[in-house]
Amino acid sequence: MRELDVTVVTDAIAEMCKESNYFLGQDVVDALKNALEKEVSPAGKEVLRQLLENARIAREEEVPMCQDTGFAVVFLEIGQDLHLSGGDLTEAVNEGVRRGYTEGYLRKSIVKDPLDRVNTKDNTPVVIHTEIVPGDKLKIVLAPKGGGSENMSIVRMLKPADGYQGIVDFVVDHVEKAGPNPCPPIVVGVGIGGTFEKVALLAKKALLRRLGQPNANPYYAKMEEAILSRINELGIGPQGFGGRMTALAVHIETYPTHIASLPVAVNINCHASRHVERIL
Amino acid sequence: MAAIKLTTPLTDEDIMGLKAGDSVFISGEIYTARDAAHKKLYELIEKNQQLPLDLQGKIFYYVGPAPAKPGQVVGSAGPTTSGRMDAYTPAMLAQGLKACIGKGSRDEATKKALQEYKAVYLAATGGAGALLAKKIKSIEPVAYEELGPEAIQRMVVEDFPATVINDAYGNDLYEEGRKKYSRK
Numbered sequence: 001m002r003e004l005d006v007t008v009v010t011d012a013i014a015e016m017c018k019e020s021n022y023f024l025g026q027d028v029v030d031a032l033k034n035a036l037e038k039e040v041s042p043a044g045k046e047v048l049r050q051l052l053e054n055a056r057i058a059r060e061e062e063v064p065m066c067q068d069t070g071f072a073v074v075f076l077e078i079g080q081d082l083h084l085s086g087g088d089l090t091e092a093v094n095e096g097v098r099r100g101y102t103e104g105y106l107r108k109s110i111v112k113d114p115l116d117r118v119n120t121k122d123n124t125p126v127v128i129h130t131e132i133v134p135g136d137k138l139k140i141v142l143a144p145k146g147g148g149s150e151n152m153s154i155v156r157m158l159k160p161a162d163g164y165q166g167i168v169d170f171v172v173d174h175v176e177k178a179g180p181n182p183c184p185p186i187v188v189g190v191g192i193g194g195t196f197e198k199v200a201l202l203a204k205k206a207l208l209r210r211l212g213q214p215n216a217n218p219y220y221a222k223m224e225e226a227i228l229s230r231i232n233e234l235g236i237g238p239q240g241f242g243g244r245m246t247a248l249a250v251h252i253e254t255y256p257t258h259i260a261s262l263p264v265a266v267n268i269n270c271h272a273s274r275h276v277e278r279i280l
Numbered sequence: 281m282a283a284i285k286l287t288t289p290l291t292d293e294d295i296m297g298l299k300a301g302d303s304v305f306i307s308g309e310i311y312t313a314r315d316a317a318h319k320k321l322y323e324l325i326e327k328n329q330q331l332p333l334d335l336q337g338k339i340f341y342y343v344g345p346a347p348a349k350p351g352q353v354v355g356s357a358g359p360t361t362s363g364r365m366d367a368y369t370p371a372m373l374a375q376g377l378k379a380c381i382g383k384g385s386r387d388e389a390t391k392k393a394l395q396e397y398k399a400v401y402l403a404a405t406g407g408a409g410a411l412l413a414k415k416i417k418s419i420e421p422v423a424y425e426e427l428g429p430e431a432i433q434r435m436v437v438e439d440f441p442a443t444v445i446n447d448a449y450g451n452d453l454y455e456e457g458r459k460k461y462s463r464k
């Protein structure tokens with residue numbers, strides 16, 4: 001059985017915190033450039049230019065692209081033939097975030113209690129989602145999530161009879177209501193199916209896909225396109241200043257569901273769409 | 281849509297010259313204030329007590345910067361969501377505050393108060409924290425240091441870019457922009 005010391009995990013996470021916040025993914029940069037070409041509103045174009053310039057400064061100077069460096073959401077796929085040794089895995093992940101956020105001059109945005117709201121001062125704890133998978137590797141995905149866009153998320157238990165059209169309308173209406181708040185241009189993650197908690201996780205995972213890569217199922221790939229074009233007809237535009245480029249992409253993830261249910265979740269990401277991956 | 285240079289403190293004349301959709305470039309002093317600082321100021325106003333700073337002609341920036349790296353004046357410093365300050369904003373405007381910078385929509389009471397007290401709501405590009413930090417030349421605490429990142433701080437800025445969302449005439453760029461480009 002393969003052994004992996006958890007301190008290796010800590011080191012990797014610390015680096016990933018900085019990397020994800022300093023370097024906007026090339027897929028997002030390309031999508032912003034493409035949006036700049038297509039945008040017709042002058043105010044919208046100016047926003048897109050600023051965002052590209054902002055990404056360049058962040059990359060060159062190794063500073064966070066956005067001051068909200070997010071809640072550290074960590075996905076772990078743990079091979080069932082891997083033995084993690086040398087300490088507590090959860091603590092190792094938290095230690096990585098503690099180090100990464102401190103050494104990297106990233107903002108600490110987590111409060112210990114949702115009501116008394118005292119800052120933990122090191123951006124921990126993280127939110128961890130683990131999955132046991134075949135093999136002897138550990139795959140880590142770190143996705144810092146900003147509060148402004150996260151606050152614009154929703155789960156709704158639709159009726160099976162609402163079907164395709166019901167889902168499309170629900171997602172588009174929701175994006176319309178969110179308007180300028182999630183820092184458009186946005187990425188829209190949609191979960192369909194599963195249970196109440198599963199569908200929220202599907203929507204979040206949908207945000208991890210490389211921008212521009214459609215759902216593997218052609219039916220859902222078409223649905224992604226249909227929702228995207230409806231959203232981009234809303235007129236919200238970059239930062240809500242008016243324009244065509246409200247969303248850069250719509251990603252759908254699905255899961256089998258109960259005969260009585262049609263859960264749908266929308267998790268919105270801002271243009272600061274951050275996620276990095278490592279396989280150890 | 282015009283591009284207008286503004287120098288602080290702002291006067292009624294400056295405000296009346298601004299229309300929703302205008303780009304502005306601010307030079308001078310702006311003051312950081314988020315939820316906690318607003319709450320404290322609001323409580324003083326309620327009790328008719330003196331504020332730690334005179335709001336006449338001033339600009340608030342809703343921001344919680346990232347920590348500064350060695351050699352930086354301030355870490356990334358883009359706007360936060362303004363709606364959280366809605367409950368307190370009319371009272372600040374009544375004290376002479378002339379503009380606030382944030383992102384996202386304001387409520388009806390705030391929009392009305394902007395008209396009543398001749399003030400504007402500006403948006404800076406949300407998420408452009410690295411770019412906006414470069415326009416900030418210095419920063420120093422002014423009040424409520426115990427609030428840490430939520431303290432009120434004075435920032436000296438040069439050509440800080442923002443867009444007029446709500447002007448003193450009742451116009452709203454978020455609504456107008458949407459109407460103009462909607463193809464629903």
Ligand code: SF4
Pocket residue numbers: 066067068069145146147148149150181182183270271272358359360406407408
């Ligand atoms: S929504 Fe995203 S881009 Fe906007 S302030 Fe929050 S983290 Fe930054």
